[in-house]
Amino acid sequence: MLVDVRIKRFRPEQDAQPRWAAYRVEAEPTDRVLDALNTVKWRHDGSLAFRRSCAHGICGSDAMMINGRNRLACKVLIRDLRPPIVIEPMRGFPVAKDLIVDMDGFFAKYRSVKPYLITEEPAPQAERPQSPEQRERFEDTTKCILCGACTTSCPSFWANREYLGPAAIVQAHRFLFDSRDHGAAERLPVLNERSGVWRCRTIFNCTEACPRGINVTKAIGEVKKLLLRQSVK
Amino acid sequence: MWYRGGVGQWSWILHRVTGVGVLVFLCLHILDTFLIILGPEQYNHIIALYRVPLFRVMEVGLFASVLFHALNGVRIILIDFWVDLTRFQRRLFYAEVACFVVVMIPVAYLMLRPVFGW
Numbered sequence: 129m130l131v132d133v134r135i136k137r138f139r140p141e142q143d144a145q146p147r148w149a150a151y152r153v154e155a156e157p158t159d160r161v162l163d164a165l166n167t168v169k170w171r172h173d174g175s176l177a178f179r180r181s182c183a184h185g186i187c188g189s190d191a192m193m194i195n196g197r198n199r200l201a202c203k204v205l206i207r208d209l210r211p212p213i214v215i216e217p218m219r220g221f222p223v224a225k226d227l228i229v230d231m232d233g234f235f236a237k238y239r240s241v242k243p244y245l246i247t248e249e250p251a252p253q254a255e256r257p258q259s260p261e262q263r264e265r266f267e268d269t270t271k272c273i274l275c276g277a278c279t280t281s282c283p284s285f286w287a288n289r290e291y292l293g294p295a296a297i298v299q300a301h302r303f304l305f306d307s308r309d310h311g312a313a314e315r316l317p318v319l320n321e322r323s324g325v326w327r328c329r330t331i332f333n334c335t336e337a338c339p340r341g342i343n344v345t346k347a348i349g350e351v352k353k354l355l356l357r358q359s360v361k
Numbered sequence: 362m363w364y365r366g367g368v369g370q371w372s373w374i375l376h377r378v379t380g381v382g383v384l385v386f387l388c389l390h391i392l393d394t395f396l397i398i399l400g401p402e403q404y405n406h407i408i409a410l411y412r413v414p415l416f417r418v419m420e421v422g423l424f425a426s427v428l429f430h431a432l433n434g435v436r437i438i439l440i441d442f443w444v445d446l447t448r449f450q451r452r453l454f455y456a457e458v459a460c461f462v463v464v465m466i467p468v469a470y471l472m473l474r475p476v477f478g479w
Contacts, residue, residue, distance in 0.1 A: 193364075195365070196363060196364060196365030197364070197365045219364065281364065281366070283364075283366075283370065329373055329437075330369070330373075330437050330440055330441060331366070331370055331373045332366075332367060332368075332369030332370070333364070333366045333367070333369065335447070336366065336367050343448070345369075345440075345447045345450070346444045346445070346447040349440065349441055349444035350444055352441065353442070353444065
C-alpha cells in the first residue's frame with residue numbers, strides 16, 4: 129500500500145527555518161515507521177538524516193515525534209497510525225539536521241547524577257550479593273535506554289532547559305535504590321537543586337512516552353520522597 | 362508546541378489556566394474592595410456591577426475554576442505522597458472529573474436561578 133509521510137526537515141546549510149516535506153512511500157501495514165523512513169532515504173531523497181542503530185527497540189537511537197507523540201520509529205507499526213504519518217524531531221533539543229537532535233546537554237545531565245556504582249566497600253572476591261527483593265526495588269529503572277523520549281515529552285523541560293529531566297532522574301533512581309550503592313550523598317544535592325526533581329509537575333507525559341514502559345513518574349516521585357525524608361531527618 | 366499528551370497533560374494545562382483565572386479575580390476583588398476610599402455611594406455603584414447577569418455567569422466560571430484547581434491539587438498531592446497511585450492516575454483523573462460534575466450541577470443551578478428566573 130501507499131502511505132503518506134510528512135517529515136519536518138531542517139538542513140542547516142541551506143534552511144533558515146525547518147520546513148515540511150511530503151513523501152508517498154510503498155509500505156506494508158506491518159512495516160515499522162523506521163522502514164518507511166528507510167524507504168524515503170533509499171528511494172526518494174538520500175539527503176534525509178535520522179539516527180538508527182539496532183532497529184529493535186534496544187539502542188534508543190531513533191526516538192522521534194510520530195503523530196504528535198514521542199516514540200521509537202522501530203517500535204511503531206504503520207497499521208497502528210492514522211495517516212498521514214507526521215514525523216518531527218524530539219522537542220526541546222537543538223536540531224542538528226532533519227530528525228537528528230543534539231543530545232550533548234541530555235548526556236551532560238545524565239553524567240551529573242553520577243550514574244555508576246559508588247561505594248567505599250572493597251571489591252569482593254566474587255560478586256556483591258543482593259536479595260531478589262533488593263534487586264526488585266530498582267528493577268523498573270534499569271530498563272532505561274537513554275533514548276530521550278521522556279525528557280523531550282516533558283512540558284517542564286520545554287519551559288526550562290536547565291531542568292535535569294526525567295531520564296537523568298530515572299538513572300539516579302536506578303542507583304539510589306540499589307542496596308550496593310552508597311552514593312546518595314553525592315547525588316541527592318544535584319537532584320535537590322532548583323533544576324532538579326522539584327521542577328516535575330506530575331504531568332505523566334514521560335511515563336506515557338517511555339518506549340520501555342518504565343513508570344517514570346513513580347520513579348521521580350520516589351526520589352522526591354527520598355529527598356523529603358532526608359531533609360526532615 | 363503541540364504534543365499529544367494524555368489526561369495528565371490536559372489536567373496540568375487546566376490547572377495552570379484556572380490558577381491564573383483565580384489570581385486575576387483575586388486582583389480584581391482587591392481592587393473593587395479598595396474603591397471604598399471613593400466613598401459609600403461610588404462604592405455601591407461599582408459593586409452593583411456584580412449584579413449584572415453576565416457577572417453572575419462569570420462567577421459560575423470562577424467557582425468552577427476554584428473547584429477544579431482544588432480537586433486537581435488534591436489529586437496531585439495524593440499521587441506525590443503515595444507514588445503507587447501513579448498506576449491509577451487516569452482513573453483518579455476521571456474520578457476528579459466526576460466529583461467536579463456532581464458538585465457543579467447543583468451549584469450552577471443555584472447560582473444561575475435568580476438570573477434566569479428558574
